[in-house]
Amino acid sequence: MPGESHADVPDAVPLQVAMEASALVTSNGHESSPSEPAKTLTCSECSKTATVVCGGCWIVGFCSRDHQLTGWTKHRPKCRPWRVSSSLDLGRFMVATRDIAAGEVLMKDEPLLIGPKMMTEPVCLACYRPVNGEYICQDCGFPLCSSDCEGTDDHEPECRAVQDSGIPVKVSMFGEVNSMYECITPLRILSLREKIPSLWNKIMTLESNCDMREGTEVAAITQQTVIDIIHNRLNLEEDYNTEVIERVLGILDTNAFEIRLPDSSILGVYQKGSLLEHDCIPNTHRTFDADLNLIVRAAVPIKRGQHLTSCYTESLSTTGVRQEHLRSTKYFTCACKRCRDPTELKTFTSAMKCSECVEKQEEEAKQKRAAERASRGRGGTRGAKRGGVASRISQFQSGAQGGSSISQAEEETVKGPWIVPQDPLSPSSTWACLSCGNPANDGYPERMTSVMQEEAEELEEANPSVEACESFLKKWDNTFHSNHATFLNIKYVLLHLYGSEEGYELEEMTPIHLARKEELCQEVLKVADVIQPGISRLRGSVLYELYQALFYKTRALSLVGAATSEQARRMAMEALTALKECARVLCYEPEVQPEGQLGLEAKEEIKILQKWIKEEGWKY
Numbered sequence: 001m002p003g004e005s006h007a008d009v010p011d012a013v014p015l016q017v018a019m020e021a022s023a024l025v026t027s028n029g030h031e032s033s034p035s036e037p038a039k040t041l042t043c044s045e046c047s048k049t050a051t052v053v054c055g056g057c058w059i060v061g062f063c064s065r066d067h068q069l070t071g072w073t074k075h076r077p078k079c080r081p082w083r084v085s086s087s088l089d090l091g092r093f094m095v096a097t098r099d100i101a102a103g104e105v106l107m108k109d110e111p112l113l114i115g116p117k118m119m120t121e122p123v124c125l126a127c128y129r130p131v132n133g134e135y136i137c138q139d140c141g142f143p144l145c146s147s148d149c150e151g152t153d154d155h156e157p158e159c160r161a162v163q164d165s166g167i168p169v170k171v172s173m174f175g176e177v178n179s180m181y182e183c184i185t186p187l188r189i190l191s192l193r194e195k196i197p198s199l200w201n202k203i204m205t206l207e208s209n210c211d212m213r214e215g216t217e218v219a220a221i222t223q224q225t226v227i228d229i230i231h232n233r234l235n236l237e238e239d240y241n242t243e244v245i246e247r248v249l250g251i252l253d254t255n256a257f258e259i260r261l262p263d264s265s266i267l268g269v270y271q272k273g274s275l276l277e278h279d280c281i282p283n284t285h286r287t288f289d290a291d292l293n294l295i296v297r298a299a300v301p302i303k304r305g306q307h308l309t310s311c312y313t314e315s316l317s318t319t320g321v322r323q324e325h326l327r328s329t330k331y332f333t334c335a336c337k338r339c340r341d342p343t344e345l346k347t348f349t350s351a352m353k354c355s356e357c358v359e360k361q362e363e364e365a366k367q368k369r370a371a372e373r374a375s376r377g378r379g380g381t382r383g384a385k386r387g388g389v390a391s392r393i394s395q396f397q398s399g400a401q402g403g404s405s406i407s408q409a410e411e412e413t414v415k416g417p418w419i420v421p422q423d424p425l426s427p428s429s430t431w432a433c434l435s436c437g438n439p440a441n442d443g444y445p446e447r448m449t450s451v452m453q454e455e456a457e458e459l460e461e462a463n464p465s466v467e468a469c470e471s472f473l474k475k476w477d478n479t480f481h482s483n484h485a486t487f488l489n490i491k492y493v494l495l496h497l498y499g500s501e502e503g504y505e506l507e508e509m510t511p512i513h514l515a516r517k518e519e520l521c522q523e524v525l526k527v528a529d530v531i532q533p534g535i536s537r538l539r540g541s542v543l544y545e546l547y548q549a550l551f552y553k554t555r556a557l558s559l560v561g562a563a564t565s566e567q568a569r570r571m572a573m574e575a576l577t578a579l580k581e582c583a584r585v586l587c588y589e590p591e592v593q594p595e596g597q598l599g600l601e602a603k604e605e606i607k608i609l610q611k612w613i614k615e616e617g618w619k620y
């Protein structure tokens with residue numbers, strides 16, 4: 001159109017280039033290739049033979065750049081770098097139609113419906129802040145935060161249903177899960193059938209897994225709670241039969257996203273977002289904006305033809321836990337490359353230690369040390385052994401020179417003394433040691449893992465301290481791999497406590513404690529880089545802590561003259577690299593979230609750190 005700005009119109013890609021890339025994708029053997037632009041592709045403006053395709057989607061053709069520009073207003077709402085495909089195994093899924101850069105927005109999706117979580121403590125049914133019963137809705141009795149939240153559209157369905165039942169709700173326990181809330185989000189969906197049929201129809205297109213859900217424990221539990229409340233407490237049996245409620249429950253189980261708000265979490269149902277396939281190593285990253293739109297970005301570069309994936313489960317958990325969660329709530333067995341590999345891509349996040357092999361290795365190491373001592377006694381280097389603090393500080397300095405305290409982990413091979421499931425996709429798999437091949441006793445890994453897991457949960461709930469976390473790790477160190485998911489969760493807590501707990505404030509921390517903080521950050525990051533690569537909140541928040549550990553370490557060692565200026569410069573540059581990566585990774589997080597705030601702080605601190613490095617006189 002004359003005078004219209006074309007600043008946001010994607011490039012025109014010559015048809016030949018698009019076709020060659022398409023052939024490349026197919027010949028590279030990616031799981032699925034995008035629909036190749038047909039040789040007879042026509043211009044979507046004038047129907048002449050196309051010579052270019054839109055560089056935003058690589059799907060729609062034009063005869064010229066001019067027609068691409070004139071057609072942009074029409075094409076723009078549909079222009080996206082992915083298309084929907086389907087298969088028998090996966091149902092519908094999304095495939096990249098062109099190469100996508102990390103950070104690129106793949107979709108912005110408005111919520112079809114928002115509601116409280118099924119298992120929630122009482123929250124305001126309009127703004128979702130936790131409530132204490134001081135204010136209740138005059139019409140239905142559900143607690144709200146104030147009169148401002150009364151009469152909102154969101155709260156209308158349950159409010160009307162309770163009013164029609166003639167018996168107001170009475171919530172008397174606060175701060176703990178209340179079963180009355182389980183029916184609210186399902187009821188909000190059900191009410192759309194009459195109120196907004198177009199929205200209802202969209203929600204009904206989502207996968208419900210109803211046939212798989214039937215007869216399961218999850219279905220039995222919801223029968224007792226949700227269906228009973230809707231039928232018997234709210235007298236809505238004639239409006240909503242069991243079948244339709246179960247379908248809605250299935251849709252919620254399968255598709256609802258949990259949205260973190262500053263003081264609570266809620267559920268959101270999204271149409272496009274629901275088509276993302278699961279992978280335990282996702283290639284997309286999601287956030288929610290202030291209007292609760294779902295924003296999905298590429299977490300890593302994505303190649304044309306690759307599926308777009310998201311992680312439906314807790315990625316910092318063992319294969320057994322992830323598989324069980326996916327089977328019982330999403331009704332499929334994940335066969336991603338992490339799940340299929342007993343070592344989980346050498347992260348060993350489910351592995352136990354084989355005590356016999358460890359003892360054997362320790363004995364061999366002892367004999368090797370003794371032999372070395374004997375050879376030193378015959379004229380080798382004298383006084384090489386330095387114990388305790390001195391050795392930790394020297395380790396700490398060598399870290400600054402490019403060595404790493406986790407180099408042992410670097411050398412880990414799939415032949416280590418690690419007990420892993422032989423068939424990780426089977427819940428009844430046998431476990432065996434990768435080194436000696438001996439199988440573990442039946443059920444032993446599962447029992448030990450759940451005992452440790454329970455203890456870790458108690459620890460996390462009890463406001464843990466540095467001391468408590470360290471003794472937990474020490475207690476289980478002989479039984480589990482140091483990258484076990486439960487260890488990593490405790491290490492994540494611990495690396496934050498070093499630097500914040502009273503007595504461990506950053507300014508006060510000893511070099512040894514700073515070294516420990518750095519070591520913990522490196523250990524968690526090393527796994528996070530594999531299981532949550534690229535743009536990830538986990539990586540971002542650990543990188544910030546790593547920057548702090550490195551910065552204070554540099555300062556502490558420089559102050560006491562324990563680092564040469566070259567070493568100090570190198571450590572400071574490492575701190576700067578961690579900080580820059582942290583800012584890059586967290587720049588997409590909403591400001592209302594702690595990670596968003598951390599990203600902003602990181603951005604500011606980059607300038608301060610650069611100034612400091614300059615003032616210290618180190619070149620960079």
Ligand SMILES: C[S@@+](CC[C@H](N)C(=O)[O-])C[C@H]1O[C@@H](n2cnc3c(N)ncnc32)[C@H](O)[C@@H]1O
Binds near residue numbers: 089092331332333
């Ligand atoms: C949120 S939906 C994804 C969209 C869905 N495929 C559809 O057609 O509507 C989740 C469901 O998709 C299927 N699914 C997603 N990821 C999968 C995967 N990695 N392997 C097998 N099935 C998967 C499962 O049926 C799962 O319950």
